[in-house]
Structures are given as structure tokens and as C-alpha cells.
Amino acid sequence: MTDVSSMRPGGLRGLAADWASDQRSFKTASWGKAMMWIFLLSDTFVFAIFLISYMSARSSTEAEWPNASEVFSLHLGGADLPLALIAIMTFVLISSSGTMAMAVNFAYARDRRRTAALIFATAAMGALFVGMQAFEWSKLIHEGVRPWGNPFGAEQFGATFFMITGFHGTHVSFGVIFLLIVGNKVRKGEFDSGRRSWLCREKGDYEAVEIMGLYWHFVDLVWVFIFAFFYLW
Amino acid sequence: MSSTSEDPDSGIPPAEVPDLPPPHAHGFWSRWVFSQDAKYIALQYSGTAIAIGLVALVLSWLIRMQLGFPGVFHFISAEAYYQFITMHGMIMVVYLLTAIFLGGFGNYLIPLMVGARDMVFPFVNMLSFWMYFAAVVVLAASFFAPGGPTGAGWTLYPPQAILSGTPGGTQWGIVLMLVSLILFIIGFTMGGLNYAVTVLQARTRGMTLMRMPLTIWGIFTATVMALLAFPALFVAAVMMLFDRLLGTSFFMPALVEMGEHLSYGGGSPIVFQHLFWFFGHPEVYIVALPAFGIVSDLIAVHARKNIFGYRMMVWAIVIIGALSFIVWAHHMYVSGMHPYFGFFFATTTLIIAVPTAIKVYNWVLTLHRGDIHLTLPMLFSLGFIVTFLNGGLTGLFLGNVVVDVPLSDTMFVVAHFHMVMGVAPIMVIYGAIYHWFPLITGRMLSHGMGLVHFWVTFIGAYAIFFPMHYVGLVGVPRRYPEIEAAFVPDSVATLNAFITVAALIVGAAQLLFLFNIAWSLRFGRRSGLNPWRAASLEWQTPDMPPRHGNWGEALPVVHRWAYDYSVPGAPRDYIAQDDPGPAAAWRHEP
Numbered sequence: 001m002t003d004v005s006s007m008r009p010g011g012l013r014g015l016a017a018d019w020a021s022d023q024r025s026f027k028t029a030s031w032g033k034a035m036m037w038i039f040l041l042s043d044t045f046v047f048a049i050f051l052i053s054y055m056s057a058r059s060s061t062e063a064e065w066p067n068a069s070e071v072f073s074l075h076l077g078g079a080d081l082p083l084a085l086i087a088i089m090t091f092v093l094i095s096s097s098g099t100m101a102m103a104v105n106f107a108y109a110r111d112r113r114r115t116a117a118l119i120f121a122t123a124a125m126g127a128l129f130v131g132m133q134a135f136e137w138s139k140l141i142h143e144g145v146r147p148w149g150n151p152f153g154a155e156q157f158g159a160t161f162f163m164i165t166g167f168h169g170t171h172v173s174f175g176v177i178f179l180l181i182v183g184n185k186v187r188k189g190e191f192d193s194g195r196r197s198w199l200c201r202e203k204g205d206y207e208a209v210e211i212m213g214l215y216w217h218f219v220d221l222v223w224v225f226i227f228a229f230f231y232l233w
Numbered sequence: 234m235s236s237t238s239e240d241p242d243s244g245i246p247p248a249e250v251p252d253l254p255p256p257h258a259h260g261f262w263s264r265w266v267f268s269q270d271a272k273y274i275a276l277q278y279s280g281t282a283i284a285i286g287l288v289a290l291v292l293s294w295l296i297r298m299q300l301g302f303p304g305v306f307h308f309i310s311a312e313a314y315y316q317f318i319t320m321h322g323m324i325m326v327v328y329l330l331t332a333i334f335l336g337g338f339g340n341y342l343i344p345l346m347v348g349a350r351d352m353v354f355p356f357v358n359m360l361s362f363w364m365y366f367a368a369v370v371v372l373a374a375s376f377f378a379p380g381g382p383t384g385a386g387w388t389l390y391p392p393q394a395i396l397s398g399t400p401g402g403t404q405w406g407i408v409l410m411l412v413s414l415i416l417f418i419i420g421f422t423m424g425g426l427n428y429a430v431t432v433l434q435a436r437t438r439g440m441t442l443m444r445m446p447l448t449i450w451g452i453f454t455a456t457v458m459a460l461l462a463f464p465a466l467f468v469a470a471v472m473m474l475f476d477r478l479l480g481t482s483f484f485m486p487a488l489v490e491m492g493e494h495l496s497y498g499g500g501s502p503i504v505f506q507h508l509f510w511f512f513g514h515p516e517v518y519i520v521a522l523p524a525f526g527i528v529s530d531l532i533a534v535h536a537r538k539n540i541f542g543y544r545m546m547v548w549a550i551v552i553i554g555a556l557s558f559i560v561w562a563h564h565m566y567v568s569g570m571h572p573y574f575g576f577f578f579a580t581t582t583l584i585i586a587v588p589t590a591i592k593v594y595n596w597v598l599t600l601h602r603g604d605i606h607l608t609l610p611m612l613f614s615l616g617f618i619v620t621f622l623n624g625g626l627t628g629l630f631l632g633n634v635v636v637d638v639p640l641s642d643t644m645f646v647v648a649h650f651h652m653v654m655g656v657a658p659i660m661v662i663y664g665a666i667y668h669w670f671p672l673i674t675g676r677m678l679s680h681g682m683g684l685v686h687f688w689v690t691f692i693g694a695y696a697i698f699f700p701m702h703y704v705g706l707v708g709v710p711r712r713y714p715e716i717e718a719a720f721v722p723d724s725v726a727t728l729n730a731f732i733t734v735a736a737l738i739v740g741a742a743q744l745l746f747l748f749n750i751a752w753s754l755r756f757g758r759r760s761g762l763n764p765w766r767a768a769s770l771e772w773q774t775p776d777m778p779p780r781h782g783n784w785g786e787a788l789p790v791v792h793r794w795a796y797d798y799s800v801p802g803a804p805r806d807y808i809a810q811d812d813p814g815p816a817a818a819w820r821h822e823p
Binding site: 016017019020021022023024025026027029030031032034035038039041042043045046048049050053056057060061062063147148154155156158159160163167199200201202 | 246248249250256353354356422425426427429430433434435436437438439440441442443460461463464465467468471472475479480481482483496498499500501504508511
């Protein structure tokens with residue numbers, strides 16, 4: 001066995017050799033982080049296929065597609081404000097990404113109180129987002145939009161809207177639940193003491209906050225695409 | 234273990250991953266039911282898959298009885314026939330083949346072959362099995378639901394899948410089918426994340442990716458593909474479920490049924506076909522790649538030779554995996570899509586033949602001048618090469634648009650994919666079970682019973698599927714329970730009867746295999762350590778079968794690839810992967 005470093009190949013071979021290297025392909029990623037990244041890759045395919053199906057339905061349907069800025073307008077102070085609600089929702093969700101990033105930062109610093117507070121703030125904004133989405137749904141349902149038809153145009157509008165925003169809202173809701181769990185663990189100091197969880201007997205640590213953050217940022221990023229394709233197109 | 238005891242000049246880097254003990258069982262439930270040991274989960278997966286696979290076997294008998302002797306069996310109505318073919322196809326492709334290769338062999342072999350104590354997240358792994366189990370229960374429940382299981386064909390094409398003319402279309406059948414698929418995908422995702430991360434991040438010291446056995450390369454690539462392909466099926470299943478339950482029209486155009494205008498309108502059935510085959514074609518390779526990998530290892534061990542062109546074999550697996558995502562519409566030449574698509578997809582399809590042919594040549598070249606032991610795993614591997622080559626060649630016919638159009642939806646297609654995707658991977662599963670049974674149980678399977686099983690299965694498979702090509706070429710369409718005698722020559726009826734008799738015999742031979750397992754568990758010859766004198770890591774465990782945690786006190790350290798067989802100058806005809814060896818003169822690595 002000779003010195004490994006002197007035999008390092010260059011170019012594409014070097015690329016392959018780095019990926020194929022001993023023990024770990026991603027040298028800085030823990031198991032949990034690697035797993036979350038791969039899960040998000042898979043989930044990206046789910047959302048991408050949802051959105052492509054929506055685009056395909058929208059471009060092939062015979063009936064006219066409803067005008068987004070009319071359907072999604074909010075009647076406030078005697079005027080119809082196009083996209084008002086959705087602008088607030090998007091603002092809230094993007095802001096929650098900010099608090100999440102700050103939580104991850106304080107988790108690195110092992111700042112238990114601030115980390116917990118910021119995670120709970122993130123969860124609160126996530127819950128607010130889901131609440132506003134419920135309001136939007138009920139408003140549309142009140143106006144007669146159904147999965148099987150609506151008064152504004154092509155019936156696939158309601159179907160794709162409820163399906164895709166519903167699927168995203170489910171992601172946010174699960175995110176809120178897990179944020180509350182992780183936040184509670186931080187608050188109780190379980191990541192400092194290394195206590196095992198009651199369910200799966202794994203020892204948690206502060207990295208859970210970062211992994212949670214990966215998921216949360218992903219859900220926000222997906223929202224940007226849904227926002228663009230549903231509300232701005 | 235400590236990394237400091239290692240000679241710093243050995244070139245083996247220090248441990249990067251802490252050697253954590255896997256979770257221990259605390260009692261009856263966590264030991265025998267909700268076990269978190271990957272080896273036990275693998276057996277749970279395999280047992281469930283084989284159990285539901287037996288249902289598919291019985292269904293295939295019923296299908297053949299109807300086709301061979303139409304009108305004789307009065308309990309097989311046309312509706313029942315459609316239900317049989319649908320459930321047979323779906324069970325075999327998803328619930329048996331995918332589950333047993335990834336959930337079964339993946340769980341058992343990945344930690345052992347890469348030198349890990351267990352999967353990275355055993356708890357998630359346990360959930361994965363129980364999700365799969367729930368999916369199987371829901372699927373089996375559809376046999377007892379009002380209206381019976383769905384009879385839409387395993388491709389579940391809308392609009393017919395959710396209309397009243399199809400068995401289970403407006404009743405429970407299709408709903409349970411779609412729910413079961415969704416559960417399966419959720420369960421698989423949990424398992425698949427584990428397999429991928431274990432391979433990428435939890436290998437033992439010295440185990441670079443390019444030292445992994447090809448079995449792991451096949452399972453790993455198939456896992457990654459499944460994580461990217463199953464989303465399409467997931468989305469398609471959710472959308473069709475909405476079409477069926479909520480009255481949306483994702484896949485449903487405006488329709489008149491029994492003189493009545495349905496409330497559907499504006500949807501596109503073709504979108505479903507695209508989504509289905511974006512999953513469905515990679516699915517073929519999700520099943521095939523683990524088979525490719527396993528058969529490479531079986532051939533190397535039982536021919537006592539290093540695999541020919543290891544690097545090429547790895548890249549062929551990866552390239553096949555990547556290409557299989559851009560060939561899906563070759564299943565849709567007659568769907569009415571734009572003809573230019575046919576040009577593109579025919580080209581990509583035929584390009585896949587290149588890496589596949591590389592693999593076949595390399596298997597043959599590995600055998601060339603090898604010390605071939607005609608053990609049961611070797612026999613099944615040879616059977617695989619022949620049947621796979623055969624099925625692959627008819628695939629070249631079907632990949633070309635102009636040839637495919639007249640052959641589409643004939644028994645030729647049925648013969649093709651049963652040869653390439655049915656018989657060939659199942660040959661590998663059998664070979665793998667004969668090979669690894671001693672690792673799992675510490676006993677050998679009976680050789681005599683195995684020989685009967687192999688020859689009946691191999692010759693029988695040809696007796697079934699070779700004439701079926703002819704039946705298809707003369708124009709017999711698939712998915713017809715009965716053909717009017719005026720449309721086909723008499724020879725078709727004769728051949729159909731012959732095929733049916735062969736199918737019944739081959740099916741019975743599989744029961745002999747199950748008996749062999751039960752018999753050998755109790756009376757089989759004890760194998761001792763490493764009965765095949767194999768070099769790969771799973772045979773180097775301190776105990777046979779390996780215990781919880783796999784490796785005893787210390788994790789193994791890997792010094793070489795998995796294929797050092799018959800190395801000139803070596804004291805034995807194999808050098809185990811964890812054998813440090815005295816000199817570089819032995820090194821055979823690529």
C-alpha cells in the first residue's frame with residue numbers, strides 16, 4: 001500500500017474518485033442531513049410532477065382558464081386588491097424562513113433559549129400561513145369553486161388549485177408539527193443532555209434544528225414556484 | 234475499536250464515522266414484530282413479498298386455464314379474467330419484485346456488504362416495512378371488497394379504470410388499488426432513503442464505492458432511481474383518486490356512458506400514460522439493476538474468477554439508470570402522441586442496448602475460461618443470461634416504432650416482458666436465495682430438489698413463452714379472455730393449451746422450492762463459515778448467520794475489491810476483502 005495522496009487522479013477521474021472515496025461520499029454531511037437532502041430531492045420530483053401536470057392541464061383544456069388576478073383578489077376598504085392575501089401569505093412564509101435561519105445559527109452557538117424562541121416563531125408563522133390558506137380556500141369555496149367545477153372557467157382550475165396548494169399546505173402543517181416537537185426538545189434541553197427520544201430511542205442533538213431548517217426552506221422554495229405558476233401566470 | 238492501532242503507513246484512513254451500537258430489542262414486540270434489525274426486516278419484507286407473490290402465482294394459473302381452455306371453467310367470467318391479469322401484473326411488478334430486491338436483498342445485504350452494523354436509521358427502516366405491509370393488506374383486501382379488485386389492467390389506464398364498465402371501476406377495487414400504491418410509495422421512500430444513505434455515508438474503512446460488490450451498485454442505483462421515479466406514480470395515483478372520488482377531471486375527457494353524458498370533461502388520459510410510464514419504465518430497471526448486480530457476483534464466485542471489466546460494469550449500471558428516465562414513451566407509440574416523440578424515444582431506447590450489451594458480454598467474458606462450478610446459483614445465473622438476452626432481443630423489435638405498431642398489444646409483448654422482466658429477474662432471485670440461504674440460516678438448500686426446480690423452471694419458462702411469441706406474431710391480442718376461432722388459426726388454440734399445461738407444471742415447481750426452504754431449514758446440511766469460499770464482505774462475519782450488529786467487537790477493514798479469485802501466487806483461490814495480504818503483487822484491482 002503506497003501513499004494515497006500522491007496517486008490522486010485529476011480531471012473527471014478525480015471527480016469520480018472523490019465521490020467514490022472511502023467511508024463517506026459527502027465528507028461533512030451527517031447521516032441525518034444526507035437523508036434529508038435525498039428526501040428533498042425525491043420530494044422535488046413530486047412537486048415538479050404536480051406542477052407539470054398542472055401546466056399540461058392548463059394548456060390542453062378547452063374551456064378558458066380563470067383570470068388569476070380577479071379570482072384571487074381581496075375586497076378590502078371598498079376596492080378589489082388583486083393578490084393582496086397571497087402577497088401577505090408569501091411575506092409571512094418567506095419571513096419564517098428568516099427566523100428559521102436565525103434559529104439554525106443560534107443552534108450552532110448552543111443558545112438554547114433563543115433557538116427555541118425562534119423555532120416557535122417559525123412555527124407560529126407557518127401556522128399563520130396555513131390559517132390564511134384555509135381562509136383563502138373557504139373564500140373560494142364560498143364563491144363556488146369546487147374540485148369538479150367553478151363559475152370562472154375551466155374546471156381543472158379548482159382541481160389543480162386545491163390539490164397542489166393542499167399538498168403544499170400539508171407539507172407546511174407537518175413542518176409546523178415537527179417544528180413544535182424540535183422546539184420543545186430544545187426548550188427542555190434534551191439536545192444538551194443527549195436524552196433518548198421516547199419513540200425511536202435515538203439521541204437527538206442540535207443538528208436536528210438544521211435538518212428541520214433544510215425541510216422548512218425547501219417548503220418555502222416550493223411555495224415560490226407555486227406562487228409564480230398559479231398566481232402570476 | 235480504535236483507529237490508532239492501525240499502521241499509519243497502511244494507507245487505510247482513520248474511521249470517519251463513529252461506530253455506534255445499533256438499537257437493541259427490549260422484548261417480544263421489538264424483537265419479533267417491530268424489529269429494527271435490517272436482517273430481520275429483510276426477512277419480513279421477503280416473507281410478505283413471497284406470500285403475496287403466491288397469490289399472483291395462483292392468479293397466473295387461472296389466467297392460463299382460461300386462455301388454454303376457454304369456456305371450460307365457468308367460474309372465470311370475463312370480469313374475473315380482467316381482475317386476475319390486473320392483480321397478477323401489479324403484484325408481480327411492484328409488491329413482489331420491487332419489494333424483494335430492495336426491501337429484501339437490499340436490507341439484508343447492504344449493511345453486510347459495505348461493512349456497517351445496520352442501516353443508518355433502523356427505526357425508519359422498521360416503519361418502512363410496516364408501511365409496505367399495510368399496502369399489501371389493503372391490496373389483498375380488495376379481493377374481498379364489493380365488486381372485487383380492479384380489472385383495469387396493471388397500467389390502470391384512465392378513463393376506463395374508473396368507469397362502470399371495468400370491474401371495480403366505480404366500486405372499491407380501483408380505490409383500494411390506488412391507496413395501496415400510495416402506501417407502498419411512502420413505505421418505499423422511508424426504506425429507500427436508508428439504503429441510499431447507508432451506501433453513501435456508512436461504509437466501513439477502506440470500502441470505497443469502487444470496491445463495493447456489484448450487488449450493492451445495482452441495489453443502490455435502483456434505489457436512487459426508485460426515489461426519483463415513484464413520485465410520478467404517486468402523483469398519478471393521487472390525481473386518479475381525486476378523479477374517482479371527488480369528480481375532478483385530470484385524466485377524464487367528456488364521455489358518454491350508456492347514453493348518459495358523464496360529468497367529466499376537459500382532462501387528458503395521455504397525461505396519465507406519461508406519468509405512469511415515467512415511473513413504469515425506470516421501474517423495469519429498478520427490478521433489473523439489482524438482478525444485474527447480484528448475477529455479476531454469483532458468476533464471479535461460482536466461476537472462481539474476477540468479474541470482467543468491473544469499472545465498465547459499474548458505469549453501465551449508472552448509465553442504464555440515467556438513460557431509463559428518457560425512454561418512457563416507447564410504451565406509448567400507439568397512444569396518439571406526436572409521431573416525432575416516437576423518433577426520439579426509439580433512439581434513446583436503442584441506445585440503452587449499448588450498456589446492456591456491455592454487461593452481457595462481460596458476464597460471458599467472466600465465464601470464459603473460468604473454473605465454472607455448476608452449483609445452483611451458477612445454473613440460475615446462466616439461466617438468467619439466456620432468458621435476459623432472449624427478452625432483450627425481442628425488446629429491440631418493440632423499441633422500433635414501425636415494428637412496434639403492428640405488434641403492440643399482442644401476446645408478443647406479453648412474451649417479451651415476461652421473458653425480460655419476469656423470468657430473468659426471478660431466475661436471479663432464485664439464484665440469490667440458493668447462494669445466500671446459508672448466510673441467512675447457516676444451512677444449505679437441498680441440491681437435488683434445487684436441480685429439479687431449476688430445470689423445470691428453466692425449460693418450462695421457454696415452453697411457456699417461446700410459443701407465446703408465435704401466438705402474438707399471428708395477431709392474437711393480449712387482454713382478451715377468449716378469441717373468436719374465426720380470427721386466428723387453429724394452431725393458436727393448440728399452442729395455448731400447451732402453454733397452459735407448461736405453466737401449471739412450472740407453477741408446481743415453485744411449490745417444490747418453498748418445500749425445499751421449509752425442509753432445508755430443519756434438515757439441510759450445515760454450511761459452516763463461508764461455504765462458497767466467497768471474497769465479499771458479507772461472508773467474513775464472525776458468526777454464521779451474522780448476529781445483531783453483524784461484526785462482533787470490531788468493524789472490518791477493507792483492503793481490496795470483492796473479486797480477488799484465483800489470484801496467481803495467493804495461498805487460497807480467493808482473498809477476502811478484509812484480508813490485508815502481504816504484498817502488492819496480489820493486487821488485481823482495476
